[in-house]
Amino acid sequence: MKKHLYLLAYCLFAIASVALADDPPPIGGSPDPIPADGGLSALAVTGGIYAYRKLKARKKAKAA
Numbered sequence: 001m002k003k004h005l006y007l008l009a010y011c012l013f014a015i016a017s018v019a020l021a022d023d024p025p026p027i028g029g030s031p032d033p034i035p036a037d038g039g040l041s042a043l044a045v046t047g048g049i050y051a052y053r054k055l056k057a058r059k060k061a062k063a064a
Helices: 002-021 037-063
Strands: none
Touching: none
16 A cells, blocks of 8 residues: 555656646747647547447347
């Protein structure tokens, strides 16, 4: 259990040190926008494929 606490503390320290090392955003201006279209499109396509396969399996199970 003590090993897990040390590992957790180390991970939190590592994440915090990386987050604090970044430069703050400029004052008065907005940072560059992040293009979200590519990731959202991939997520939508993957969700559609997953739903299609689930519906196909459900119809196959009902027919049998």
